[in-house]
Amino acid sequence: MSVSIFDSFLTSGDMIAVFDDAAIVQAMLRFEQALAQAQADVGLLPQATARIIAEACDVQRYDVPALIVASRRAGSLAIPLVKELKKTVTAADAQAGGKVHFGGTSQDVIDTAMVLATHEALQLLDDGLHDLTGHLLQLADQHTGTPVLARTLMQPAQITSLGFKFAGWLAPLVRARARLREAGQRALQLQLGGAVGTLDVMGEQGPAVVERMAALLGLRAPDAAWHTQRDEWVRLGLEVALLSGSLGKIATDLSLMAQGEIAELAEPSGEGRGGSSAMAHKRNPVSAMIALAAAARTPQHGAALLAAMGQQHERGLGNWQAELAEWPSLFLSAHGALQALNEAIAGLQVDSARMLRNIGEFKELIYPGSVRDAAEIARPAQRLAEQQLRQLRADITKLSTSS
Known part of the structure; x- marks a missing residue:
């Protein structure tokens, strides 16, 4: 997160770091890593695919300022990030690349x-x-x-x-x-509902993925998407x-x-x-x-x-x-x-x-x-x-x- 010199004067370096651009992008990548791992744990993905996706979920591998610029055209920071993540995973394994962001x-x-x-x-x-x-x-x-x-x-x-x-x-x-x-x-x-909040892409396994993913991230599992x-x-x-x-x-x-x-x-x-x-x-x-x-x-x-x-x-x-x-x-x-x-x-x-x-x-x-x-x-x-x-x-x- 970029703050002005006057904002910096009124806050702390520790809190700026929490909401820093790279920190938020890394948190988004944690979501993708946990999603793939939860899906693998319930049998929707191979464990090997989850491992390949996890290896790509490191913010150091991505150009955060470029992602922010791209997000203004795309309408969401997640769109260019997921696109770049898929490219990275696909370079390692084409089949795994098709499972990035599955159901999210x-x-x-x-x-x-x-x-x-x-x-x-x-x-x-x-x-x-x-x-x-x-x-x-x-x-x-x-x-x-x-x-x-x-x-x-x-x-x-x-x-x-x-x-x-x-x-x-x-x-x-x-x-x-x-x-x-x-x-x-x-x-x-956790926020996980898919396109319109129904988890439809994951079928009957959707609720199990929510529970497992929430546990992996240390968050409460919601009653439904919010x-x-x-x-x-x-x-x-x-x-x-x-x-x-x-x-x-x-x-x-x-x-x-x-x-x-x-x-x-x-x-x-x-x-x-x-x-x-x-x-x-x-x-x-x-x-x-x-x-x-x-x-x-x-x-x-x-x-x-x-x-x-x-x-x-x-x-x-x-x-x-x-x-x-x-x-x-x-x-x-x-x-x-x-x-x-x-x-x-x-x-x-x-x-x-x-x-x-x-x-x-x-x-x-x-x-x-x-x-x-x-x-x-x-x-x-x-x-x-x-x-x-x-x-x-x-x-x-x-x-x-x-x-």
């Missing part, structure tokens, strides 16, 4: 390749969420009793505890991690969009609390982080900036997935292709935000003395005549934080042990 269709190849890539992408998100929830849990434990101004409608409200605020950042991420796993279990399924049934797939994409929104919420609060006039939190400094080319005194919250950029872009990608769901009859015209183009952007943005916030939260600097000074400026307005100190006023929030953190800790442990 272009959408089977591309959808399954995207499922395989998405499996890797979800693991990157899960790993990032594991780290970020761990950092936030540790911070929340350390600051359950640290008083801080709560702010409503962007104005000082009452006194809460910083641990309670951090718990509010943490909870949606724990839920997101669980929901992404649940949605992934449903959506990460060529134009995009609900489970789009639901997974929208869970990624929700994650980006939750990361944007954290980034918003962090950036506001890091403002020079507030100065209650600060991202780690050093190694050129957050500098200004014109103002040496500035310390910009660059991690929050990246997460906010991801949150700002995500709604459009999610909306595009929903808009593309009305796919015509048994094969979408234009809307499936639009979905394919939008899909990687959700993961690129989400992982960029996760990586950035992991860097920020792992080295987050908390100025509890500044929090007390900020409280002091407004205490008479909030609690006129009160002789209680801020820590005492924050105690109810502290108790709530401790209660919430016990449950969140248990949820995180459950997720970690089941990964």
